[in-house]
Amino acid sequence: GAGVSQSPSNKVTEKGKDVELRCDPISGHTALYWYRQSLGQGLEFLIYFQGNSAPDKSGLPSDRFSAERTGGSVSTLTIQRTQQEDSAVYLCASSFGAGAGETQYFGPGTRLLVL
Amino acid sequence: AQSVTQLDSQVPVFEEAPVELRCNYSSSVSVYLFWYVQYPNQGLQLLLKYLSGSTLVKGINGFEAEFNKSQTSFHLRKPSVHISDTAEYFCAVSRWNRDDKIIFGKGTRLHILP
DSSP states (O other), X not given: OOSOEEEOSEEEEOTTOOEEEEEEOOTTOOEEEEEEXXXXXXXXXXXXXXXXXXXXXXXXXXXXXXXXXXXTSOEEEEEOSOOGGGOEEXXXXXXXXXXXXXXXXXXXXXXXXXX | OOEEEOSOSEEEEETTSOEEEOOEEEOSSOEEEEEEEEOTTSOEEEEEEEOSSOSEEEOGGXXXXXXXXXXXXXXXXXXXXXXXXXXXXXXXXXXXXSXXXXXXXXXXXXXXXX
């Protein structure tokens, strides 16, 4: 497909388990972003990649959160020892470059529920 | 650091009436400004953006926004709304000419009343 894809679309897990969320950006897009969307909280920036490196990890809420990107393409966001407050929609976006004026193209999100 | 404030969390409007969604930003440097829209059960998509030049920016679906530097605002307007405009609207800002993240506001939910 031509757009950003994310998997799984929904994930239910038990508190304390680890989860991996996947993002496939648009082909040729060098920048990739992860956001968290909670009810009434807008979009919370987590991390962004330029190529395979992450110049800005400032939004990761704790050391339980990590992300990697390989081959300048697919990215995985990992949450270890999940907590109930991690429940949210996790959005991925990509853009052609990381320039400040670039349009970001968003995936449909992964809805995470931690019981 | 820059920040974005969307003053209204929800805005109810009658169909075919005009609407304005307010956005104010704070930044010590020049910025780019964006409005994104999220329709029910869909991902976010760009509505319009201001990079430079004319302060009145036209976007998709009949929306427009005006950059006002003195008031640090970027309000979104539409002269006549339709049921299909029901969505959540996010204002966003990024620092000019920097490889940097975009900061989003908390969103405004637009309810169109029949």
